[in-house]
Amino acid sequence: MNYNIYFSPTGGTKKVTSLVSEQFSPVKDIDLSLIEDFSQYEFNQDDFCIVGVPSFGGRVPAIAIERLAMMKAHQTPVCMIVTYGNRAYEDTLLELKDTLKQQGFLPFSAMACVCEHSIMHQFGQGRPNQQDQQQIIHFTKNIKERLTKELTEIEVPGQRPYKEYHGIPLKPTASKKCIECGICAKSCPVQAIDIKHPQQTDKDKCISCMRCIAVCPTHARKNNPVLLAASVQKLKKACQQAKENELF
Template sequence: MFYEITFSPTGGTKKAADFLSAAWNEKTEIDLCRREEDFSQYTFNGEDICLMAVPTFGGRVPAIAAERLSRMQGGGAKAILVAVYGNRAYEDTLAELEDILKACGFLPVAGAAVVAEHSIMREFAAGRPDAADEEQLKGWSRKLKEKAEQGGPITFPGNRPYKKYGALPMTPKAGKDCGGCGICAAKCPVGAIPKDNPRETDGEKCITCMACVAVCPQKARSVNPVLLAGARAMLKKALEGRKENELFL
């Protein structure tokens, strides 16, 4: 059986995973953003193939995604690892994801690093994965399927120990246009927005995944513009230009 397992707060990772899953006629989807889900219920076996796609947060696997993946029982299932990054670098994401999955019994056999629109500064890699990416990733999907069926060793880039985790310290907040609908609270992967007062955000819980910004129907949530401008100035050089996707077989 084929599974597509994603942590995709703003949709870019899911879009990439869907393209890379195109060669499989049927799939079961597991959404790691669902905080109410009991991920320990998922037990796989050697006949299964799992495509695991996560975004890069500061060159690492998002901690909440790592924790939820670690509850699963791999049972020898073959794993395709996908790191999706916002046009800067994926650094140690694939290496860390490999270690997480091996520890809970998965067998990594292939993978990819894919560029998606930056979740905070959306002008960088805007619209990606785009039409050219779609054609490339769907072509890669057939190669991934062949490798997953054949098995065999795989080496992923990355450092051990991993780089120190560091993300942009920005907490999205509601503005005057907030209607209090609560969609952001329902979709927050970590429960940082109170259901009874969605205009508030718990800065200690927030992981700056930008899910609340992406789903707000009023476009009423945003990060501090001064902090955003500073981050843009600091990272502009690293984020410019078109980065290419990478395939690992």
């Protein structure tokens, strides 16, 4: 069986993993942003998994690590996919590899792909574009060919210990446009929004994944514009030049 496993709060990572998974059939999707018991998933050597996560400050989102660590595998071949908003992915691939290997997966291939930044959309805007998509499909053909041969563990860039990540100050809040439909609360991967009072956000729980902004039907949830503008200026130089997708 083939599995498309992803943590994709705003949809960018899923867009990439789906481009890959569409080349395999049948495929079962496993959404790591949902609240469920992920210990129910156990994979065999005959299975094939695609695991995709976004890079949060050069690291795998902690909640994704936590949920992947609940799964078990038995030398299951895995293609790792890391997406990032045209800045850098730093230690994300290495951390993902270490996590999956510890759970019994065999990391034999990997991609690092640029997606539109989930907060500052001007960085990587429109990516993956048509050219990116064609390249990802081409990468997938290479991966399918590898699956017909003896698989070996790959090396990926990154350093141990991983870089420190303490989160960012951008925590979305609700405006008067909020109709208290509760969609954001039901969709929040870490339950940081009160279902009875969705205008309230627990800033200590919030991981700044921006899922609440992405799913809000009235566009009521926003980031602080002053902090957002400051963040844009801080990242502008690092994100200026378009990065290339990579296959490992």
